[in-house]
Amino acid sequence: MFGSQPNGLSTDNKMLSFQMASDKVKGILQLKKYLEQFGYLNYKNSKNRTHENDDDFDESLESAIKTYQLNFHVNSTGVLDKKTLSKMAMPRCGVADIVNGTNCMRSGKKNHHHRHGSGSPFHTVSHYTFIPGNPRWPASQTHLTYSFLPRTRSDAINPVDKAFQTWQGNTHFRFTRVQDSSNSNIKIGFGRGDHGDGRRNAFDGPGGTIAHAFPPPDGRFHYDADEQWAVGATPNSFDLETVALHEIGHLLGLEHSEVEGYHVSLHLYWSH
Incomplete structure (x- = not known):
């Protein structure tokens, strides 16, 4: 979690x-x-x-x-x-649940998709909701590059790589990490407080909003640098890979889903 x-x-x-x-x-x-x-x-x-x-x-x-x-x-x-x-x-994701008056969690536009196979964190029956306006990467652009911004903590790189590999194994997208952040489709980093995404998207210190990402074709994904981050399940810390799995959904145009028993802090986009 x-x-x-x-x-x-x-x-x-x-x-x-x-x-x-x-x-x-x-x-x-x-x-x-x-x-x-x-x-x-x-x-x-x-x-x-x-x-x-x-x-x-x-x-x-x-x-x-x-x-x-x-x-x-x-x-x-x-x-x-x-x-x-x-x-x-x-603590939760910083992306809104209601966008331009559309309640994404109860929009009635959820899609159902069945996947089979073992070893995947994506459950057999998938429920997902698109961000209002359906922002998407161009149909011809299924190969996306991602990079890490300067001063990104080194222990975040491998967990984020794994999260992209998981999405690649469950979607038609392919992801490649590149060094040049100026030309990559997706840019990942850490920020604190008002870190350049506008006051509405400012981080709020420990707890509260812990990460956010923007829909296509924006490509920004930020962790709150004031949180306690860890690789794997660690008491009183947030797991870098799990949060990346969540935020990559936003990068691909998916919104929060309504899943009973889950908080937005726990939502993965493919769930029971």
Whole structure:
């Protein structure tokens, strides 16, 4: 898995007392920013837009919480209960679950594909969802190159190589690592805080968002340098290869899938 240390939003009991709109408790603004980051809230065209930067529990926030609860198989009440907060506090991928108003995790556009064979981390029945707008590499471009940006930690190279090999064995793509990052299709590196991808995509220190990748033909894939990274399953650390398996899906145009019992931090794109 990505890791086991919940972090990010507070799970303080004060945050668990919301039963209806109009409640005001410190910390709600942080919750709004979290839900906005992952696509659940958009105050720009909302009648509640005056509440965008306050600690009011308004109707738009209640609706956003209900959608989040549906996506993550929590009882959809709109009440900010402990189970919902615990889900939100888990480390996760930085790619949004709702893009331009399309709920990728419940879009009804999942594809089902059956694969056979042993030794593959991709399960027999595959469920996957494309990013809205279906950004894809050109049909003729099935051979993609990838490179590591300067100052990439050396122990990340082999796990990422293995992740690309896994995708190559389960798709029509071929991947080749090259040295010249200026001309490669995919560029991989580590960053911290606002690392050049825009404030919306800034990393947030330990926990919270731990990695992100951009859809075709962008090709950027970044790990958060402030996290504890490791090769293989290590307590209190994130596995480099597992995270790469997840983020490569975004590089190929795939979105988060809705899989009961899984958090976005655990989603692989091909799963039961």
